[in-house]
Amino acid sequence: MRIGLEVHVQLKTKSKLFCNCPTDPAEPNRNICPICLGFPGIRPFPNEEAILLAFKIAKALNCRILERCFFSRKSYFYPDMPKNYQITQYEAPIGVDGWVDIGKKIRIRRVHLEEDPARLVHPGGIGGSDHVLIDYNRAGVPLVEIVTEPDFEDVEEVKRFFKKLLSILLHLRAFDPLKCSIRCDVNISLGDTRVEVKNVTGLKHIERAIRYEILRQEKLLKEGKEVKRETRHFDEKTGLTTSLREKEFEDDYGYIFDPDLPIIEGIEVEIPELPDRMVERFVEEYGLKEEKAKAIAYEGPDFASFFEEVVKDFGKPEVVASWMLTHLLKCLNFNHMRLEDTSLTPKEFVEFLRAMEEERISERYAKEMIKEWVPSGKKVEEFLKEMVSEEELRRAVEEVLREHRKAVEDYKKGKKKALEFLIGQVLRRIGGRADVKKVRRLLEESIDLK
């Protein structure tokens, strides 16, 4: 089996690829102008930010950067493209012949820039509508297309590839995973014939589409039937692929050089530390297990530098990593947020870890606290202020001991359970605003003194 991918990534830029229209989400058909609507006589101009990002991606994917690249017009007639051509790169892309290491090398054939077409909305699903709506907000949004060789042998390899690719894009600050999803054309051949599943959105659906297509082709081959060379559509609702059209060949599109746009000279760009190198460094410098180092690095540069800042101050990399990867990350994901969207600072996180270490808060309370503080933006300080004071806690312990003499006697006679009862009573009295270990210690000390 051979699988190849054509991955489309929306670049994180403020404006579109050839005009100044914003890329932010908006009401349909608000972010538009004569350029991205393809009016006659328009003058598109390339977005430097997008070009720079494309070069960085090509470099990070180990591509050879071409000395000169240029834009071409891919001619086709369809409502999502009012100019009747899409501006893309064909003959001379940004980079070629790269690779990504996922335990084996997945070869990258090319990395190029292109504009996104408009979004078509089929109210009754594809084939089930008597009309189609068009949103031109998306027309002209910059995409980078990453084309792999058909080097994947199963769906697990595809998953590993996307994990790695996403982490690289995050470190390059080229992609916003909360605002954009990855779109992909998947080529799958079990026998000799290549079938293309077009335009699958999001990693989950890409995986489902591949799994279904493998089953479908397997069944045909087993029955001695022919697998047709064609383009298929993946239906997210049913999880099935259906035939769209017989596969056209790339040359059918008639690419021509776009004379409105300048030729771009290949440039040498700086790229930051990439996830693979960062993982090695985290294992070396902090003694982290590789899995943990990976989990932190793959979350992106802000999460990783937050970790480093906290460790610089607090030490104990394992403890920091555990708290960040379990409770903090879980909570961010639950709220559909990224760390950089919160007001949480490394200094505050250190304060939080210290409070736990000094038994000013219990672990249980700390977990609850993270859940509340991440979405609310409430300061760690405010939470700590709500904790019971030393004096108040001692008073509660004394009161409980006075009121439950029987339990105290039982405990003295060796009934361990009685102590649990007393701890429960203290916690109840102070509304759980203290560390259990500390309550236990205070109780034991006070009983011993009696």
Ligand SMILES: [Zn+2]
């Ligand atoms: Zn525009």
